[in-house]
Amino acid sequence: MATESSNSNGKSVLDLEDKSGVAGGVEDVYGEDSATIDQLVTPWTVSVASGYSLLRDPHYNKGLAFTEQERDAHYLRGLLPPSISSQALQEKKLMHNLRQYDVPLQRYIAMMDLQERNERLFYKLLIDNVEELLPVVYTPTVGEACQKYGSIFRRPQGLFISLKEKGKILEVLKNWPEKSIQVIVVTDGERILGLGDLGCQGMGIPVGKLSLYTALGGVRPSACLPITIDVGTNNEKLLNDEFYIGLKQRRATGQEYAELLEEFMSAVKQNYGEKVLIQFEDFANHNAFELLSKYRTSHLVFNDDIQGTASVVLAGLVSALKLTGGALSDHTFLFLGAGEAGTGIAELIALEISKKTNIPVEETRKKIWLVDSKGLLVSSRKESLQHFKKPWAHEHEPVKTLLEAVKAIKPTVLIGTSGVGKTFTKDVIEAIASFNKKPVIFSLSNPTSQSECTAEEAYTWSEGRAIFASGSPFDPVEYNGKVYVPGQANNAYIFPGFGLGLIMSGTIRVHDDMLLAASEALAAQATDANYEKGLIYPPFTNIREISAQIAAKVAAKAYELGLASRLPRPDNLVKFAESCMYSPVYRYYR
Numbered sequence: 001m002a003t004e005s006s007n008s009n010g011k012s013v014l015d016l017e018d019k020s021g022v023a024g025g026v027e028d029v030y031g032e033d034s035a036t037i038d039q040l041v042t043p044w045t046v047s048v049a050s051g052y053s054l055l056r057d058p059h060y061n062k063g064l065a066f067t068e069q070e071r072d073a074h075y076l077r078g079l080l081p082p083s084i085s086s087q088a089l090q091e092k093k094l095m096h097n098l099r100q101y102d103v104p105l106q107r108y109i110a111m112m113d114l115q116e117r118n119e120r121l122f123y124k125l126l127i128d129n130v131e132e133l134l135p136v137v138y139t140p141t142v143g144e145a146c147q148k149y150g151s152i153f154r155r156p157q158g159l160f161i162s163l164k165e166k167g168k169i170l171e172v173l174k175n176w177p178e179k180s181i182q183v184i185v186v187t188d189g190e191r192i193l194g195l196g197d198l199g200c201q202g203m204g205i206p207v208g209k210l211s212l213y214t215a216l217g218g219v220r221p222s223a224c225l226p227i228t229i230d231v232g233t234n235n236e237k238l239l240n241d242e243f244y245i246g247l248k249q250r251r252a253t254g255q256e257y258a259e260l261l262e263e264f265m266s267a268v269k270q271n272y273g274e275k276v277l278i279q280f281e282d283f284a285n286h287n288a289f290e291l292l293s294k295y296r297t298s299h300l301v302f303n304d305d306i307q308g309t310a311s312v313v314l315a316g317l318v319s320a321l322k323l324t325g326g327a328l329s330d331h332t333f334l335f336l337g338a339g340e341a342g343t344g345i346a347e348l349i350a351l352e353i354s355k356k357t358n359i360p361v362e363e364t365r366k367k368i369w370l371v372d373s374k375g376l377l378v379s380s381r382k383e384s385l386q387h388f389k390k391p392w393a394h395e396h397e398p399v400k401t402l403l404e405a406v407k408a409i410k411p412t413v414l415i416g417t418s419g420v421g422k423t424f425t426k427d428v429i430e431a432i433a434s435f436n437k438k439p440v441i442f443s444l445s446n447p448t449s450q451s452e453c454t455a456e457e458a459y460t461w462s463e464g465r466a467i468f469a470s471g472s473p474f475d476p477v478e479y480n481g482k483v484y485v486p487g488q489a490n491n492a493y494i495f496p497g498f499g500l501g502l503i504m505s506g507t508i509r510v511h512d513d514m515l516l517a518a519s520e521a522l523a524a525q526a527t528d529a530n531y532e533k534g535l536i537y538p539p540f541t542n543i544r545e546i547s548a549q550i551a552a553k554v555a556a557k558a559y560e561l562g563l564a565s566r567l568p569r570p571d572n573l574v575k576f577a578e579s580c581m582y583s584p585v586y587r588y589y590r
């Protein structure tokens with residue numbers, strides 16, 4: 001329990017009593033601080049203005065939930081109407097208000113307003129109503145929010161680092177008010193979801209992802225830093241938009257780009273140390289692969305589009321085996337789209353099969369085929385292919401279209417990662433359903449408008465036999481009197497728990513085996529009741545328990561590989577993960 005009465009400015013300083021159920025004086029588990037007890041550890045560094053400014057500080061504001069005693073102690077009398085609400089009542093009211101909005105973007109704006117007004121209530125809402133609010137704060141609505149960011153932009157969130165800050169990035173990082181950062185999500189805005197180059201407006205993505213780190217993975221909000229690197233945009237519409245908030249120039253590339261990123265990566269390590277997790281998000285694939293391979297040996301980096309997607313999709317495939325029967329190695333995979341997501345997933349599948357069968361990965365790749373915009377990747381195209389596509393250019397005659405590829409390869413699993421909607425046509429789905437009892441069909445492209453097919457199309461055209469999952473959510477579908485619940489291969493299943501596992505074990509590098517561990521942990525969470533409805537992912541309602549399981553498995557792998565620096569290793573990693581999680585319940589200020 002903390003006690004302090006005034007700071008150097010003579011302002012009242014809050015006395016924080018933890019009501020989260022964690023005993024006072026809890027050991028400082030990270031060697032820095034834990035998710036729930038941050039203010040307990042260093043209370044005298046927390047100086048919160050009282051009265052009027054307290055109501056405007058989102059970290060501490062509780063609105064009508066301030067008690068009589070708090071109103072007296074912190075100069076709030078008269079600044080609030082007399083009624084006192086519980087957090088539960090505030091939550092009920094806000095959910096009621098949110099549901100009045102028909103337009104998803106209005107809900108997004110209302111949630112962002114809440115985050116800026118009352119952070120704990122924002123996270124309480126998000127945690128308690130995760131299935132309903134995930135599509136609001138993340139895909140698909142966040143896509144529209146990024147597209148319209150210029151007009152809905154009210155207050156800056158996160159840190160903007162542009163070419164103007166070259167040579168000064170360390171200083172810019174020091175401008176951020178929080179010093180103990182554990183996770184950075186960074187984008188350069190070049191490939192936002194399936195929407196292309198949105199430049200500086202991509203900031204919605206790191207902000208949204210980090211709110212999920214807190215809500216789903218329990219990483220405390222003050223340890224999360226969203227960053228957008230602005231090197232310009234090639235989006236003509238934005239360049240000609242007088243309200244565009246970013247640099248009005250075409251994207252820097254080559255050495256200029258590499259130097260800015262290098263300065264950024266060094267500054268982050270210098271400012272926050274070796275254990276800060278840097279998650280790359282929505283970079284275009286030519287930069288994404290390069291950044292990941294360049295920094296994976298020197299920094300704790302994770303690319304969610306490549307590695308997170310791969311892990312969540314592999315979890316879905318492992319889980320789907322319960323419905324299809326057999327092993328992963330019995331399947332033949334065909335992808336539409338050979339970019340970050342497609343080749344990332346393909347590589348992790350090949351690795352998993354290799355680990356399970358002891359067959360070299362060069363061999364296990366041969367059952368995985370990819371189609372890009374020019375057709376099937378085949379050996380005769382090898383010379384002209386980007387380096388990340390080359391391992392998938394197998395011996396085969398050229399095939400131009402997806403339908404021809406389906407007929408030629410006869411896949412058991414069809415995965416869409418092209419970013420192009422409506423490409424799993426009736427012909428394609430009927431073809432794969434013609435030689436599979438239970439075809440596995442994942443249409444992963446986001447947002448919903450870009451999905452390769454809808455859930456309804458997959459179930460209807462396969463006569464209810466498809467095992468379907470998508471990137472953006474679809475409602476359950478009734479077909480021939482049976483209700484099918486589509487799975488959502490949402491990266492949000494994996495990255496919050498994955499990140500928590502890295503943080504709580506003090507891991508310094510990401511290893512592919514940790515991704516496999518996360519997949520297996522997630523796949524193990526689907527129950528028989530889920531499978532009965534055709535659902536291969538567990539529902540999001542239990543996401544914090546799922547995240548704790550994933551975190552524990554990732555941390556266990558980190559200890560096994562000698563990459564964890566938090567010693568000694570806790571005996572029960574699941575319990576430890578749970579104890580590290582941030583609680584959004586209000587604290588009582590004395």
Ligand code: NAD
Pocket residue numbers: 191193194284285305309312336337338339340341342371372373374416417418419420444445446447450470471472489490491
């Ligand atoms: P990317 O740009 O790296 O790759 C896209 C690939 O699709 C490229 O290989 C391109 O050649 C190919 N392509 C483009 N048009 C095509 C066409 N008409 N036919 C065949 N191939 C075509 O993008 P990415 O990061 O791989 O993302 C692709 C999509 O996957 C996006 O819509 C993204 O939102 C989605 N995604 C979903 C999840 C998820 O569901 N968990 C995760 C990551 C990405």
